[in-house]
Amino acid sequence: MxxxxxxxxxxxxxxxxxxxxxxxxxxxxxxxxVKRFGDFVxxxxxxxxxxxxxxxxxxxxxxxxxxxxxxxxAGFEAPTSGRITLAGKDLAGVPPYRRPVNMMFQSYALFPxxxxxQNIAFGLKQDNIxxxxxETRVKEMLRLVKLEAFGARKPHQxxxxxxxxxxxxxxxxxxxxxxxxxxxxxxxxxxxxxxxxFELMDLQQELGLTFMIVTHxxxxxxxxxxxxxxxxxxxxxxxxxxxxxxxxxxxRYVADFIGDINIFDATVTGAEVGGTRLKSAEVGADFVAAGxxxxxxxxxxxxxxxxxxxxxxxxxxxxxxxxVLKGEVWDIAYLGDWTTLLVKVEGSxxxxxxxxxxxxxxxxxPIGWDDKVFVWFAPDAGILLAA
Amino acid sequence: MRKGLSxxxxxxxxxGFAFLYLPILLLVIYSFNASQLVTVWGGFSTRWxxxxxxxxxxxxAAWVTIRVGLLSATVATVLGTLAAITLVRMGRFPxxxxxxxxxxxxxxxxxxxxxxxxxxxxxxxxxDRGFITLALAHITFSMCFVAVVVQSRLISFDxxxxxxxxxxxxxxxxxxxxxxLPIILPAIVSGWMLAFTLSIDDxxxxxxxxxxxxTTLPMRIYSSVRLGVKPEINAVCTILIAIVTTGVIIASxxxxxxxxxxxxxxxxxxxxx
Numbered sequence: 319m320x321x322x323x324x325x326x327x328x329x330x331x332x333x334x335x336x337x338x339x340x341x342x343x344x345x346x347x348x349x350x351x352v353k354r355f356g357d358f359v360x361x362x363x364x365x366x367x368x369x370x371x372x373x374x375x376x377x378x379x380x381x382x383x384x385x386x387x388x389x390x391x392a393g394f395e396a397p398t399s400g401r402i403t404l405a406g407k408d409l410a411g412v413p414p415y416r417r418p419v420n421m422m423f424q425s426y427a428l429f430p431x432x433x434x435x436q437n438i439a440f441g442l443k444q445d446n447i448x449x450x451x452x453e454t455r456v457k458e459m460l461r462l463v464k465l466e467a468f469g470a471r472k473p474h475q476x477x478x479x480x481x482x483x484x485x486x487x488x489x490x491x492x493x494x495x496x497x498x499x500x501x502x503x504x505x506x507x508x509x510x511x512x513x514x515x516f517e518l519m520d521l522q523q524e525l526g527l528t529f530m531i532v533t534h535x536x537x538x539x540x541x542x543x544x545x546x547x548x549x550x551x552x553x554x555x556x557x558x559x560x561x562x563x564x565x566x567x568x569x570r571y572v573a574d575f576i577g578d579i580n581i582f583d584a585t586v587t588g589a590e591v592g593g594t595r596l597k598s599a600e601v602g603a604d605f606v607a608a609g610x611x612x613x614x615x616x617x618x619x620x621x622x623x624x625x626x627x628x629x630x631x632x633x634x635x636x637x638x639x640x641x642v643l644k645g646e647v648w649d650i651a652y653l654g655d656w657t658t659l660l661v662k663v664e665g666s667x668x669x670x671x672x673x674x675x676x677x678x679x680x681x682x683x684p685i686g687w688d689d690k691v692f693v694w695f696a697p698d699a700g701i702l703l704a705a
Numbered sequence: 706m707r708k709g710l711s712x713x714x715x716x717x718x719x720x721g722f723a724f725l726y727l728p729i730l731l732l733v734i735y736s737f738n739a740s741q742l743v744t745v746w747g748g749f750s751t752r753w754x755x756x757x758x759x760x761x762x763x764x765x766a767a768w769v770t771i772r773v774g775l776l777s778a779t780v781a782t783v784l785g786t787l788a789a790i791t792l793v794r795m796g797r798f799p800x801x802x803x804x805x806x807x808x809x810x811x812x813x814x815x816x817x818x819x820x821x822x823x824x825x826x827x828x829x830x831x832x833d834r835g836f837i838t839l840a841l842a843h844i845t846f847s848m849c850f851v852a853v854v855v856q857s858r859l860i861s862f863d864x865x866x867x868x869x870x871x872x873x874x875x876x877x878x879x880x881x882x883x884x885x886l887p888i889i890l891p892a893i894v895s896g897w898m899l900a901f902t903l904s905i906d907d908x909x910x911x912x913x914x915x916x917x918x919x920t921t922l923p924m925r926i927y928s929s930v931r932l933g934v935k936p937e938i939n940a941v942c943t944i945l946i947a948i949v950t951t952g953v954i955i956a957s958x959x960x961x962x963x964x965x966x967x968x969x970x971x972x973x974x975x976x977x978x
Contacts, residue, residue: 394868414871427869431887441873475970492873 336369345370351400360386362552373529375543383552384532392421420494424501426485428473435469441492459487479510499531515541570703573622582621586613601663605641608698618705625673627699635694642694736939743934753940766925770905777843778901785851793859811846820913834916842914843904851896858892
């Protein structure tokens, strides 16, 4: 649908970062929002700014408050305290049917007694739009989601993927200022889900709308979103671009939640030029981590390192290599594009995860089970986190 | 798993069905009896059906029964549906337990007590007993059945459908009529049919609450049976059985056909994604 559009918009997307511009006025503002259900604090003092045309993801495990936050924006829940504004207007007291926000529900919530076309037209009919206009708009929406031939069907006559697209068309038909997506792809199989993720991105670019997605699937959030807010226990943990979330997690929770990572408990032993020296009793090794050298000796820290940023070999590493661990291969998971090796560090119970891209079809001397190996990584590959 | 029926199963099935349906079968057979004596077979005849249609009293009673049934089932359906919505949707309000207990009390209350207490009420407020009191009594006891049926449907109702309607700009009031009501309509219809059925075959409560000029069919049948069973009564009962059976068969065929169609559509949709 939007191959050409996507190409043309590529450069725009690349330079799209209104959150870095202090003069930019955000479209949606959550200001110190708290939501309590009895004694349970579902959303704990959350403040987020979301900008126009942004694809914003709320990511977290189930029960972290992400859905409640979205439902407050839609108007189904009222904040216990705090303020939510949309385009400068306070939304307090505005009922859901008067908010310029539409939502795509996790269960799709298609009206079973109406046809696909009637479902899509439902929102437009509430606005007293002329019949002809509604008809054109419905046709346009059906074309947008590639369901032109299905307008007369009932929801139960559609497959899961088709239902998902009807739900999307219905929520887009009123051209809302903000589209809310509550786990929109959860019910689809993996391949369809991936296709739909790209379609969603194209659609968002093409229509120039602001999308807010709630998901527990970190891969989905990384693919579609401009920025991701990671939540846990009702609190906002980190808000950043997918790249920053992955490469510069601000705490142990985010590092662990996004992707695979090895975390070593360590103690600061001293500073070095542009780095920090650490000792990890856990694996009985000394590490060097680049970056902030202000840590005081004796502080307990954690050193986190992504599996793909580690090197592995049966040969000893070059003499200038840092952060070297010795161990033996415990398990191998061959994934086609990648191979993940689990290495048990010598003299400890720690299992380290190392992954390698399979760049050739065959290897002269592949690493096998029980091989003695060396694992090492550069000082700037590790992330120094609070313990 | 073994297919087919073992000897024990066949015997059990036969006795079971015989126990349930033999009396009814006998009644149907004897309604075509030419003899005046109910227990003696005197050859095939439809004379009791003919005389039935000349029996003014029975026809009058049948007409009263149908009118009371239609009126009370309709009112009971409206009230029962409202009660169900209150119980499912209003959350916890003061007096909820009491309210739910009172809605369902007629389900377990002995009919004699319901009937007697209604009679006392009607006497106390000086309401002349007749068609109106009969209908009121029927509404009272059939409402709770409607409430039960509609409540169970409402509990499984996906609330996000209503939220979706609100989200798309529909007011809560309109949402109820364009989304909620059409979706729970099958439950409301079966509630109505249940109320109607209960009304047309009620005897005990009707006895207490009726007055002159409002005699229902079950009351007429009961009083004539006390003076000895006339073969005419067999004919009336056979007609009632025929009506009920036809209704049940049509309903089950319709349900089955709708189910088949839905399954077929779903399979087609799944295959042609």
